[in-house]
Amino acid sequence: MSPRGEVLTVTSLTKRFGKVSAVLDLSFAVQPGRVTGFLGPNGSGKTTTLRCLLGLVQPTSGTAQVGGHDYRELPHPAAVVGATLEASGFHPGRTARGHLRVITDAAALPQARADEVLELVGLTEAAGRKVGGFSLGMRQRLALAAALVGDPGVLILDEPANGLDPEGIAWLRSFLRARAEEGRTVLVSSHVLSEVQQTVDDVIIISKGRLVQAGSLEELTGAGLTQVRVRTPQLEVLRAALLAEAGSGGVHVEVVSPVELMVSGLEAAEIGHLALRQQVELHELTPVGTDLEALFLELTADGNPGGAA
Amino acid sequence: MSMVRSEFRKVTTTKVLLWLTIATIAFSALNVVLLVFLTPRAMDIDSDLNLLLDPAYVTNILGAAGSSSIFILILGIIGMTSEYRHMTITSTFLVTPKRPRVLIAKGITYALLGAALGLIAFITSFAVTLIALMTEDHAPVDAIIALQILGGVVLAFAIYAFVGVSVGALIRNQVAAIVGALVWVLIVEALLTVFVDWIGKWLPGGALNAVLQTTNVTGRGGADILPTATGVVVLLGYAVIFGILASLTTLRRDIT
Known part of the structure; x- marks a missing residue:
C-alpha cells in the first residue's frame, strides 16, 4: 500500500526579502492523485514558495502547509514529503551512497533504503562514486533518490528536468505519473510550460510572486488556441470560407504570408473538408498544436516587461 | 540517537577528519620533539642546566598533547559550516526541520570526536616523550600526572570541539569562521591577556588551559589560571552560549 498523498495549501502567502516581495498574497491548493505543474518564469517566486512549504524559509505572512500542518511540525517529515530543491546540495567528497545514508540515518530509516532508491533512479552503478564527479543529470537523479528514501506521499520537485537527457525526461514523466496514480501528491516546478505539458494534470502559474492561473491543464488548453498552419495558392477563397464558418464563433484566421494562414478554433480535418468543398488546392495542412508556450x-508577461530576474 | 549517527556518517564520509587527525598527531609529536631537544641543555653543551631533570618540565612535555587544540576547534567549525558551504544544510533541515536539534546532535557528535582526538593526541605525545627521553637523562615520568593530563586533554578537546560547532553555527561562512577563530585565539586573546591581566583566565583559551591543567607551553605561560572544574564550566558555558545565540539568530535564517 502506498503512502497517502496530502493536500498542499498555500494561503495568502507573502515573502519579502528586504524590500523585494518574492511572493505576494499567493493562494492555491495542490491535490493528491494528480501531477501538478508549478509554473512561472525564472524569478517569479516558485522556489521561494516551495521553500516556505518545506519550512526552509519563514513566510513574512500567510501560511504554506502540508496536510494542514506546518512542515516544521511534521513528526517524521521524510516519510511525508520528499523534495528536491537544487542540484548543488551535495558534499563533493561524499559518495552517492554516503549522501543517502546520511539521510537514512537522520530519518531513522534502514540503511538498505539508500541502495533501493539508487536502483530506483538508475544510479546503482555510481553508488560508490564521489558526487563531485557527477554530471548535472546524475545529481538530479541523486536528489530525486534522496527525496524518495522515506517513501513519502508527497513529492515536491523544483525544476527536476534540468540537466536530464530526453531519455531521462521520459523516464521522469512516467515515474511521476505512476506516483500520482498511486494517490500521491506530485508538485513539479518549471519555468518552461512545454517541458511539463505532457506530464501535468493541473497547473498553477505564477508571475512576479502572484497567482496568474490555477486549474486543470484542459481548462488552460481551452483558454489557449489550437492552431493549424495552412498553405494554399488560393488563400483568399479559403479565407472567405473560413470566415464564413467563423460565424459559428471561436474561429480565428491570421494571414501569415500571401500563401499561408494560421487558423485556430478549427481542427485540421475540418479545414481540409472545407477546402475540399470549396475546391481549394492545399499545399500544407499542419496542426501546430495548442500554442501553450505563447499563452x-x-x-506571465503582464505589466512591466523583464520583471524580476 | 539516529541524528548523532547521521552526523558521524557525515564526518566519516569526507576527508576533513582524516586530515585534522593527521595534523593533531603530527603537531603533538612535533611539540614533544621540540620540547625535548630544544632545551638549554641541547643548545649549550657546557651548560650544567638541564631542564629535562626538572619534573615540572617533563610534565610540560607530556602536556604538549594539548597544543593541537586549534585543530579541534577547526574540526567543530568545519562540521557546521561545511553544511552551509556545500548547501547540504538544505537536506539536513528537510529531514530535521527543528533546527536546534541539529546543533545539539552535532555538539554531541563533535564532543565525542574531540574526546577521541584528545586520546589520540595524548597517546602520541606520551609515546613520543618516552621514545625521545630514552637516550636522555631526565626526571621520571609520573604516571599519576600523565593520567591527569590524559583526562584533561580528553575533556578539553571534547568541549572545545563543541565550542567550534557553536562558533560555526554563529558564523556560517566557513572561511570567516576559521579565520576569525584563529585571529581570536592567536592574536586577540593573547593581546587581551597581556593588557588586561585578570581577563585572560576567563576567556575561552584561558578556560581551555584550565581544563588542560597547563599553562600553554607555546606562550601565555605564567598567566594565572582557573581551577579545573571552573574551567570546565566556563568553557562549556561558551559552547552553550554561542549555541543558544546561534539558535536565536543565524540558525533561524532562511535557507535560500
Whole structure:
C-alpha cells in the first residue's frame, strides 16, 4: 500500500526579502492523485514558495502547509514529503551512497533504503562514486533518490528536468505519473510550460510572486488556441470560407504570408473538408498544436516587461 | 540517537577528519620533539642546566598533547559550516526541520570526536616523550600526572570541539569562521591577556588551559589560571552560549 498523498495549501502567502516581495498574497491548493505543474518564469517566486512549504524559509505572512500542518511540525517529515530543491546540495567528497545514508540515518530509516532508491533512479552503478564527479543529470537523479528514501506521499520537485537527457525526461514523466496514480501528491516546478505539458494534470502559474492561473491543464488548453498552419495558392477563397464558418464563433484566421494562414478554433480535418468543398488546392495542412508556450508567456508577461530576474 | 549517527556518517564520509587527525598527531609529536631537544641543555653543551631533570618540565612535555587544540576547534567549525558551504544544510533541515536539534546532535557528535582526538593526541605525545627521553637523562615520568593530563586533554578537546560547532553555527561562512577563530585565539586573546591581566583566565583559551591543567607551553605561560572544574564550566558555558545565540539568530535564517 502506498503512502497517502496530502493536500498542499498555500494561503495568502507573502515573502519579502528586504524590500523585494518574492511572493505576494499567493493562494492555491495542490491535490493528491494528480501531477501538478508549478509554473512561472525564472524569478517569479516558485522556489521561494516551495521553500516556505518545506519550512526552509519563514513566510513574512500567510501560511504554506502540508496536510494542514506546518512542515516544521511534521513528526517524521521524510516519510511525508520528499523534495528536491537544487542540484548543488551535495558534499563533493561524499559518495552517492554516503549522501543517502546520511539521510537514512537522520530519518531513522534502514540503511538498505539508500541502495533501493539508487536502483530506483538508475544510479546503482555510481553508488560508490564521489558526487563531485557527477554530471548535472546524475545529481538530479541523486536528489530525486534522496527525496524518495522515506517513501513519502508527497513529492515536491523544483525544476527536476534540468540537466536530464530526453531519455531521462521520459523516464521522469512516467515515474511521476505512476506516483500520482498511486494517490500521491506530485508538485513539479518549471519555468518552461512545454517541458511539463505532457506530464501535468493541473497547473498553477505564477508571475512576479502572484497567482496568474490555477486549474486543470484542459481548462488552460481551452483558454489557449489550437492552431493549424495552412498553405494554399488560393488563400483568399479559403479565407472567405473560413470566415464564413467563423460565424459559428471561436474561429480565428491570421494571414501569415500571401500563401499561408494560421487558423485556430478549427481542427485540421475540418479545414481540409472545407477546402475540399470549396475546391481549394492545399499545399500544407499542419496542426501546430495548442500554442501553450505563447499563452504561458502572455499570461506571465503582464505589466512591466523583464520583471524580476 | 539516529541524528548523532547521521552526523558521524557525515564526518566519516569526507576527508576533513582524516586530515585534522593527521595534523593533531603530527603537531603533538612535533611539540614533544621540540620540547625535548630544544632545551638549554641541547643548545649549550657546557651548560650544567638541564631542564629535562626538572619534573615540572617533563610534565610540560607530556602536556604538549594539548597544543593541537586549534585543530579541534577547526574540526567543530568545519562540521557546521561545511553544511552551509556545500548547501547540504538544505537536506539536513528537510529531514530535521527543528533546527536546534541539529546543533545539539552535532555538539554531541563533535564532543565525542574531540574526546577521541584528545586520546589520540595524548597517546602520541606520551609515546613520543618516552621514545625521545630514552637516550636522555631526565626526571621520571609520573604516571599519576600523565593520567591527569590524559583526562584533561580528553575533556578539553571534547568541549572545545563543541565550542567550534557553536562558533560555526554563529558564523556560517566557513572561511570567516576559521579565520576569525584563529585571529581570536592567536592574536586577540593573547593581546587581551597581556593588557588586561585578570581577563585572560576567563576567556575561552584561558578556560581551555584550565581544563588542560597547563599553562600553554607555546606562550601565555605564567598567566594565572582557573581551577579545573571552573574551567570546565566556563568553557562549556561558551559552547552553550554561542549555541543558544546561534539558535536565536543565524540558525533561524532562511535557507535560500
